Amino acid sequence: xxxxxxxxxxxxxxxxxxxxxxxxxxxxxxxxxxxxxxxxxxxxxxxxxxxxxxxxxxxxxxxxxxxxxxxxxxxxxxxxxxxxxxxxxxxxxxxxxxxxxxxxxxxxxxxxxxxxxxxxxxxxxxxxxxxxxxxxxxxxxxxxxxxxxxxxxxxxxxxxxxxxxxxxxxxxxxxxxxxxxxxxxxxxxxxxxxxxxxxxxxxxxxxxxxxxxxxxxxxxxxxxxxxxxxxxxxxxxxxxxxxxxxxxxxxxxxxxxxxxxxxxxxxxxxxxxxxxxxxxxxxxxxxxxxxxxxxxxxxxxxxxxxxxxxxxxxxxxxxxxxxxxxxxxxxxxxxxxxxxxxxxxxxxxxxxxxxxxxxxxxxxxxxxxxxxxxxxxxxxxxxxxxxxxxxxxxxxxxxxxxxxxxxxxxxxxxxxxxxxxxxxxxxxxxxxxxxxxxxxxxxxxxxxxxxxxxxxxxxxxxxxxxxxxxxxxxxxxxxxxxxxxxxxxxxxxxxxxxxxxxxxxxx
Numbered sequence: 326x327x328x329x330x331x332x333x334x335x336x337x338x339x340x341x342x343x344x345x346x347x348x349x350x351x352x353x354x355x356x357x358x359x360x361x362x363x364x365x366x367x368x369x370x371x372x373x374x375x376x377x378x379x380x381x382x383x384x385x386x387x388x389x390x391x392x393x394x395x396x397x398x399x400x401x402x403x404x405x406x407x408x409x410x411x412x413x414x415x416x417x418x419x420x421x422x423x424x425x426x427x428x429x430x431x432x433x434x435x436x437x438x439x440x441x442x443x444x445x446x447x448x449x450x451x452x453x454x455x456x457x458x459x460x461x462x463x464x465x466x467x468x469x470x471x472x473x474x475x476x477x478x479x480x481x482x483x484x485x486x487x488x489x490x491x492x493x494x495x496x497x498x499x500x501x502x503x504x505x506x507x508x509x510x511x512x513x514x515x516x517x518x519x520x521x522x523x524x525x526x527x528x529x530x531x532x533x534x535x536x537x538x539x540x541x542x543x544x545x546x547x548x549x550x551x552x553x554x555x556x557x558x559x560x561x562x563x564x565x566x567x568x569x570x571x572x573x574x575x576x577x578x579x580x581x582x583x584x585x586x587x588x589x590x591x592x593x594x595x596x597x598x599x600x601x602x603x604x605x606x607x608x609x610x611x612x613x614x615x616x617x618x619x620x621x622x623x624x625x626x627x628x629x630x631x632x633x634x635x636x637x638x639x640x641x642x643x644x645x646x647x648x649x650x651x652x653x654x655x656x657x658x659x660x661x662x663x664x665x666x667x668x669x670x671x672x673x674x675x676x677x678x679x680x681x682x683x684x685x686x687x688x689x690x691x692x693x694x695x696x697x698x699x700x701x702x703x704x705x706x707x708x709x710x711x712x713x714x715x716x717x718x719x720x721x722x723x724x725x726x727x728x729x730x731x732x733x734x735x736x737x738x739x740x741x742x743x744x745x746x747x748x749x750x751x752x753x754x755x756x757x758x759x760x761x762x763x764x765x766x767x768x769x770x771x772x773x774x775x776x777x778x779x780x781x782x783x784x785x786x787x788x789x790x791x792x793x794x795x796x797x798x799x800x801x802x803x804x805x806x807x808x809x810x811x812x813x814x815x816x817x818x819x820x821x822x823x824x825x826x827x828x829x830x831x832x
Contacts, residue, residue, distance in 0.1 A: 345391035345435045352412040352437060353392035359404050364395050376440055380423040380432070381485070381660075382667035382749075384757065388432035390418075397443045399515055399523045399549040405439060406547065407521035410822065418828045419547050422463045422487020426667040427796040429828045431490070439547065441489060449474045449555055455512065456555040460489030460548050465654050472650040477558040479507040482597065482617065484650075485657035492551055494791035495540045495732055497714060497743070499563075499619040500556070502592035505723035508539035508730050510554040516546035519822035523549075528728055534817075537810045540731030541801070542791060542829045544814050563619040563652050564644030568637075574600070574614045576637050578684040578713065581616075584630045585676050585715040586740045592719055593621035594631040598684075599745075601710040602692055604699035612692075617656060618644050665706070666757065667749045670764040671793035672771050673716070673803075675785045676740035680778050684713050687744070690770055694763050704751050709763055712745035712793075732788045733805040739785065744771075745793040761795070791830060800830045807832070 345353075357365040366372040373393055380386050396402045409417060418433035420440040425431055432438065445462030447470045449455075456478045458467055464481035467488055471477050479498035481491050496507025504510060514526045524546075528535035538545055568574050581598040588594055597617040605611065616639070618631075623646050626632050643655065677683065688711065695709055722736030729735075746767060748760040779785060789803040801807055811832040818824055824831045 346414065348412045349391045349415045349436060352408060352415045355408045355411070356392065356394060356405055356437070359408060360394070360396070360401055364397070364401065366393055366395065368393075376420075376442055379442070381663075382426035383664060384426065384666045384754065385423070385428065385432050388428065388434040390433045390438035391435050392437055394437065394439045395443045396439065396441070399517060402439065402517045402547050402549055403521045403523050405437075406517050406519070406822075409437065409826075410519075410521060410820075413820075413826075416826050416828070419489075419543055421460050421489030422485075424463075424485065424487040425490055426669055430796065430830075431828075433828070441549075444549060445488070446470045447478070449476050454555060456553045458488065458492070458551040458553050460492075460551070463487055463657075464491070465650070465657070468650045468653055471555065472558060472648060475558060476555040477649055478553045478555055479504055479510050481653065481657075482619075483657035483660055484653035484655075485661045489548060491792060492553075493538075493540075493542050493548065495730060496792060497716070497720075497790070499595040500621065501720045501723070502588075502595060502717065503621070503723065504554070504556065505720060505727050506539075506730060506732075506734075509724045509727040511535075511539060511551050512554060513552035514538055514546075514548050515550035515552075516548045518546045519818040519820065532728060533809075534813060536729045536806075537731055537813050539729070540791060540804075541810060541814070541832070543827060544823050544829070544831060545817050546823070558649050560623055560646050561619065561621055561649050561652060562624050562644065562646050563617075564642070564647075565656065566616040566618065566639035566644065567641045568614040568616070568639050569612065570640075571612060573637055573639075574612060574688075575685050577614055577616060577634060578688065579681060580630070580634045580637065581713060581715075582676075582681065582684045582742070584634065585717055585742055586678065588630040588715075589717060589719050591626060591629055591631065594626065594629075595619040595715075596631070596634065597712055597714055599710055599712040600688060601708050602695050602699075603708045604705045605696075619652070663749060665750045666752070666754075666760075667747070668757070668761055668764065668795065669793050670746040670761075670768060670795040671790050671798065672744045672746070672768050673787040673789060674742040674744065674771070674775065675779065675787060676717075676742060677778055683778070684742075686774070687711065687767075687771070691746075691763075691767055694766050698759060698763055703753065704756065707748070707751040707756070707760065709746070709748040709760070712747065714743040714745060714790075716741040716743050716790075731801075731804055731806065731810055732790070733786070734788075741787065743790045743793065745790075764795070794830065801832045 441461030721734035
């Protein structure tokens, strides 16, 4: 019953705006009059069309706003916010790279869309040792800009992922075992607050607020620049491997699961095994595993957990010594080509050495849930998969060392695995709920299985990972510091400008 209520409420929030209201039209006019003409492109312009096509999930491309704003400075964002404050019934959204498939998070159907597409890229100061990162665009932009100067920052593991969303929601990186999560490395935020003020938040001066900003999404302000710790970036070794043989897929999954706990002594290594289940009789075959491999050095280790995984011979292998920028760009190239409807959902697992086949069990359950769904010939191109993302305690320890984030990770915590459940490839809008029900059912099964695997233990802290969460998941409610962060958010946004009007995950 609670799930149905949550779904009903969420659907109301997404569909309630059938057409722009008179207040929205007035707000759009006021904004257009206050900004340079090219900041508010007409819906028939190439600029407007290009921006609406720049959503990864095609389901979002039809969510036309009443007006689109393309600010270039923090002051211009502040002007927009001050005008929106005069129209309290007008909803809005902020768009970074457009990678999230959640309706209403970076879309504002019949509302005001603030896109940061004109605020992208990064610069580096050798004097401070920090990178100055803009929120728009994708990680290919940021990493490419910084590599010229011989440094990098923690960011997306696929170069096509949006910048602002990843940094605001936590961000796992191939460098996380060495330096924590991406958000842990932010030392300063330039942001526009709920009343339209431009301010800078320094972690050294406001540590409690800094922790909240690292993983609370866009509930405290519209960030117009991140100041982030930068690290030297020599060439790395890495690439992608693929497997289609069921026995080898199971071998990789089992070895990758052990890697989560066993690889604590080699923090330069990182992996993401990501599976795909396809429709029987479809064009892609029944099952595929893509293994993303990273090693922070010119060649991989000859022994240890990563070497054991590498010993499993793949069908294809692109791993080699290369620049970090080229590695991330290649990782995201195929994802960028996937022009279809998309959905995410997440779940956090405890690492349990007594359940060594946990990943395999989860795979088999997903396959079982998908069979009746993908048997429909109208869904021959549909598919679902799981990214099994290691979140070992060493990452939590590095997070804590840097001041911590909203997920509340601690070095004394257990090792974890973060699941990214991804469905894509279908064409009919009516199938959106059908595909969402597959991952909802898997999460429900996982909740019961974790209780079974742990003997009903309640001591496991398993916060949800916002970057991979579905719109109907209570991410903030899973944080151990929920009450504290909620109070901070209400203090910063007493009128509910962001929490009530701006979309995204809320406290």
